Amino acid sequence: MHRIAEAELMNTPEQVQAYANADFEQPHSYFIELLLDCFADSLSTEPGDSLCYALDLGCGPADISRRFARALPHYQIDAVDGAANMIAMAARLNQACGLDQRIQLFTALLSELELARTHYDVIFSNSLLHHLHDPDQIWGTINRYAQTGTRVFVMDLLRPETTAQAAELVQTYASDEAEILRQDFYHSLCAAYSLDEVQGQLQRCSMDYCTLKQISDRHFIVYGVSP
Numbered sequence: 390m391h392r393i394a395e396a397e398l399m400n401t402p403e404q405v406q407a408y409a410n411a412d413f414e415q416p417h418s419y420f421i422e423l424l425l426d427c428f429a430d431s432l433s434t435e436p437g438d439s440l441c442y443a444l445d446l447g448c449g450p451a452d453i454s455r456r457f458a459r460a461l462p463h464y465q466i467d468a469v470d471g472a473a474n475m476i477a478m479a480a481r482l483n484q485a486c487g488l489d490q491r492i493q494l495f496t497a498l499l500s501e502l503e504l505a506r507t508h509y510d511v512i513f514s515n516s517l518l519h520h521l522h523d524p525d526q527i528w529g530t531i532n533r534y535a536q537t538g539t540r541v542f543v544m545d546l547l548r549p550e551t552t553a554q555a556a557e558l559v560q561t562y563a564s565d566e567a568e569i570l571r572q573d574f575y576h577s578l579c580a581a582y583s584l585d586e587v588q589g590q591l592q593r594c595s596m597d598y599c600t601l602k603q604i605s606d607r608h609f610i611v612y613g614v615s616p
């Protein structure tokens with residue numbers, strides 16, 4: 390099926406509340422597990438002598454930033470989202486678990502992002518790409534804030550072959566979720582990019598150093614170390 394774009398930002402109070410209440414324990418812990426696996430030979434979970442810095446693009450309520458902060462205690466994280474209500478929710482949740490000093494939040498569209506840091510040791514993103522009408526924005530932002538040795542890790546949804554398959558995936562993986570989340574999931578699947586499209590984006594954006602890998606019936610990852 391052709392891609393059906395969805396709204397970029399998730400900023401309605403209902404969406405933000407539903408997303409923050411959703412149970413992402415399995416996929417988000419898997420995200421961290423895969424990220425650590427992909428860089429097992431270069432990313433130490435043991436604190437070294439100096440602080441390291443990570444960037445989370447499209448952080449939403451920042452659940453993945455908090456998991457990353459717990460897994461890698463020597464990291465400081467900058468987390469960015471264009472939706473002000475998502476960032477407000479992330480701020481509340483970070484504060485509630487005492488991680489507000491480790492995770493700095495920024496309300497900004499990727500296209501308008503101006504961060505004080507010029508580069509990061511790790512740049513990661515989950516489920517942002519399919520929201521973007523111009524997918525090269527994520528790869529351009531990564532290029533801008535990466536330097537030699539930056540570990541890049543992106544996970545996103547894959548577009549199914551048909552809308553019927555998208556509906557089946559919603560039924561299989563989100564039957565117990567709130568209706569608003571089920572609708573978001575369906576629209577996200579329809580808006581997702583195919584493996585061929587993502588490969589084309591990586592080539593176009595000079596990110597051939599990255600590996601693109603399908604990891605489930607609905608997800609792929611892109612990972613690599615910036616040269």
Ligand SMILES: C[S@@+](CC[C@H](N)C(=O)[O-])C[C@H]1O[C@@H](n2cnc3c(N)ncnc32)[C@H](O)[C@@H]1O
Pocket residue numbers: 397398399400446447448449450451452453469470471472475497498499500514515516517520521
């Ligand atoms: C599906 S959520 C994923 C949130 C989080 N990464 C997670 O996995 O829980 C996608 C997020 O990307 C944000 N977003 C979409 N387009 C954006 C853009 N152009 N610039 C910044 N953030 C954007 C949305 O507001 C939303 O919070």
